[in-house]
Amino acid sequence: MTKPIAIAIHGGAGTILKSMLTPELEAEYTLALNEAVSAGYKILKQGGTSLDAVQASVVSLENCYLFNAGKGAVFNSIGKHEMDASIMEGQFLKAGAVSSVQNIKNPVVLARAVMDQSEHVFLTANGAMEFAKARTIETAPDDYFFVQHRYDQWQSVKDTDHYNLDHVAEPTDKKFGTVGAVALDSLGNLAAATSTGGMTNKKYGRVGDSPIIGAGTYANNSTCAISCTGHGELFIRRVVAYDISCLMEYKGLSLKQACDVVVYDKLVKIEGEGGLIALDTAGNIELPFNSEGMYRASVNTQGKVFVGIYK
Amino acid sequence: MTKPIAIAIHGGAGTILKSMLTPELEAEYTLALNEAVSAGYKILKQGGTSLDAVQASVVSLENCYLFNAGKGAVFNSIGKHEMDASIMEGQFLKAGAVSSVQNIKNPVVLARAVMDQSEHVFLTANGAMEFAKARTIETAPDDYFFVQHRYDQWQSVKDTDHYNLDHVAEPTDKKFGTVGAVALDSLGNLAAATSTGGMTNKKYGRVGDSPIIGAGTYANNSTCAISCTGHGELFIRRVVAYDISCLMEYKGLSLKQACDVVVYDKLVKIEGEGGLIALDTAGNIELPFNSEGMYRASVNTQGKVFVGIYK
Numbered sequence: 314m315t316k317p318i319a320i321a322i323h324g325g326a327g328t329i330l331k332s333m334l335t336p337e338l339e340a341e342y343t344l345a346l347n348e349a350v351s352a353g354y355k356i357l358k359q360g361g362t363s364l365d366a367v368q369a370s371v372v373s374l375e376n377c378y379l380f381n382a383g384k385g386a387v388f389n390s391i392g393k394h395e396m397d398a399s400i401m402e403g404q405f406l407k408a409g410a411v412s413s414v415q416n417i418k419n420p421v422v423l424a425r426a427v428m429d430q431s432e433h434v435f436l437t438a439n440g441a442m443e444f445a446k447a448r449t450i451e452t453a454p455d456d457y458f459f460v461q462h463r464y465d466q467w468q469s470v471k472d473t474d475h476y477n478l479d480h481v482a483e484p485t486d487k488k489f490g491t492v493g494a495v496a497l498d499s500l501g502n503l504a505a506a507t508s509t510g511g512m513t514n515k516k517y518g519r520v521g522d523s524p525i526i527g528a529g530t531y532a533n534n535s536t537c538a539i540s541c542t543g544h545g546e547l548f549i550r551r552v553v554a555y556d557i558s559c560l561m562e563y564k565g566l567s568l569k570q571a572c573d574v575v576v577y578d579k580l581v582k583i584e585g586e587g588g589l590i591a592l593d594t595a596g597n598i599e600l601p602f603n604s605e606g607m608y609r610a611s612v613n614t615q616g617k618v619f620v621g622i623y624k
Numbered sequence: 625m626t627k628p629i630a631i632a633i634h635g636g637a638g639t640i641l642k643s644m645l646t647p648e649l650e651a652e653y654t655l656a657l658n659e660a661v662s663a664g665y666k667i668l669k670q671g672g673t674s675l676d677a678v679q680a681s682v683v684s685l686e687n688c689y690l691f692n693a694g695k696g697a698v699f700n701s702i703g704k705h706e707m708d709a710s711i712m713e714g715q716f717l718k719a720g721a722v723s724s725v726q727n728i729k730n731p732v733v734l735a736r737a738v739m740d741q742s743e744h745v746f747l748t749a750n751g752a753m754e755f756a757k758a759r760t761i762e763t764a765p766d767d768y769f770f771v772q773h774r775y776d777q778w779q780s781v782k783d784t785d786h787y788n789l790d791h792v793a794e795p796t797d798k799k800f801g802t803v804g805a806v807a808l809d810s811l812g813n814l815a816a817a818t819s820t821g822g823m824t825n826k827k828y829g830r831v832g833d834s835p836i837i838g839a840g841t842y843a844n845n846s847t848c849a850i851s852c853t854g855h856g857e858l859f860i861r862r863v864v865a866y867d868i869s870c871l872m873e874y875k876g877l878s879l880k881q882a883c884d885v886v887v888y889d890k891l892v893k894i895e896g897e898g899g900l901i902a903l904d905t906a907g908n909i910e911l912p913f914n915s916e917g918m919y920r921a922s923v924n925t926q927g928k929v930f931v932g933i934y935k
């Protein structure tokens with residue numbers, strides 16, 4: 314009997330209502346989520362590692378203009394794209410992360426290189442980009458990251474002190490643009506990865522939870538793999554991803570119970586809007602979010618594909 | 625009856641042997657540790673907050689050329705001083721952190737400003753320095769950070785691929801240069817802060833555990849306040865500071881039991897050399913380290929001062 318394989322992905326959470334999406338756009342999101350989850354699942358199905366699977370899914374999401382990561386990364390206050398990403402595997406607890414990198418086509422690939430090809434876990438800004446250069450990680454010019462609706466969003470808030478947690482023009486609307494994946498491979502190993510362009514019009518080299526091991530990303534074969542999307546500052550202060558792992562390991566909660574406590578109780582109490590994707594070594598998948606919607610997809614241990622956007 | 629107050633500080637851990645320190649240097653370290661712990665304790669004694677106390681102690685350590693933080697920060701691969709710091713309070717779980725900042729006299733003061741004067745938790749590199757400028761945080765020229773023995777250490781490894789986790793010339797010797805403080809104030813609030821210059825000859829904008837909430841620094845009134853010093857990569861992967869909190873909250877361990885599990889078992893198993901300082905709301909102080917020594921000091925709830933360097 315082969316061991317179970319499973320995968321889940323997200324493309325961000327927030328105020329995502331059916332009334333806000335045209336049928337065409339909804340179809341486009343659905344297709345993109347399907348493609349991204351399939352990219353990772355294909356690797357698992359062929360006996361590949363969960364690390365390669367989460368990387369492939371996140372690369373697929375980074376390459377799609379719809380999501381706030383890679384190509385679709387939002388504009389910061391000076392019209393640049395500053396991205397964060399991280400990746401972790403659950404067998405040896407190895408991890409790699411980068412913050413505030415520019416002109417890197419796939420930040421998750423750079424995070425993976427930090428994990429595999431350096432003695433470090435976390436590199437930032439210009440230094441991380443020098444490392445990318447030394448490792449011939451693929452770069453892309455500013456033009457590559459130009460997406461009209463992102464530009465329009467930025468124009469609507471630029472020269473103000475507003476910043477958006479995501480990709481809607483109205484500062485009152487909240488979307489948390491992040492992408493991520495969690496996977497379980499046929500060897501029983503878990504992995505997680507997260508990537509983001511951060512907040513529209515962000516200043517001051519702001520870093521959210523996405524590149525923080527323990528906050529936005531965590532994987533441990535004894536418990537679970539987690540990738541978060543939400544109001545990053547609150548997710549950092551609550552060490553969200555590792556909290557779920559600890560609730561399982563130290564308190565004996567199931568994956569579902571741990572997710573429920575963190576997403577629907579702890580985070581709600583501090584207005585920590587957002588969600589996460591979670592997977593354990595039995596292949597149980599949880600996709601909880603306390604916002605209006607979360608772009609998400611999964612393939613469970615029976616091979617059943619699920620794609621969801623709204624509640 | 626007034627509530628108990630207490631404070632503990634560290635100035636780094638690693639291969640610190642009595643044979644390596646002249647009596648004069650030992651006396652200098654002892655004096656500096658005494659001064660730093662007193663700076664924070666004085667604030668607590670006058671009814672000040674634990675946040676102000678940990679900040680004062682860390683500023684004192686940052687201003688001393690002996691420790692790898694602030695003035696004494698090590699040289700990176702291009703002869704600059706790139707510093708990380710973080711601070712957190714245990715009542716509302718507010719936090720502030722900066723990574724890879726240059727020419728900031730007291731990085732912990734900048735981390736505090738991020739916490740108090742921004743909506744963010746974590747700022748990095750040039751962006752963090754712009755924020756510092758906008759908030760008129762005190763800067764210092766490169767000259768201020770010039771310390772002869774740091775320069776000599778750098779010269780001995782520069783133009784090689786070696787980097788040192790601390791401030792000894794021999795790459796085989798390990799010291800983890802970091803400073804930190806934890807405090808409990810008369811209102812029963814905990815706080816923690818950590819600051820570092822990172823690794824001698826470091827490249828690529830490497831960031832260790834010091835600015836990572838949950839890894840190098842954590843504070844929560846329901847459990848404990850923690851500041852770590854050690855091999856940062858391993859401390860990030862183990863989410864060390866929050867792990868101690870979770871072992872207390874979810875598994876019911878005492879502060880001492882939780883510290884023992886993490887420092888003498890979990891970290892030892894992965895060769896995670898280093899230590900930490902820990903404090904709970906009853907005023908219990910733990911100063912565990914699995915290395916040869918750790919520069920440390922504390923004032924307990926009885927007002928008794930302790931200063932230690934070796935095992």
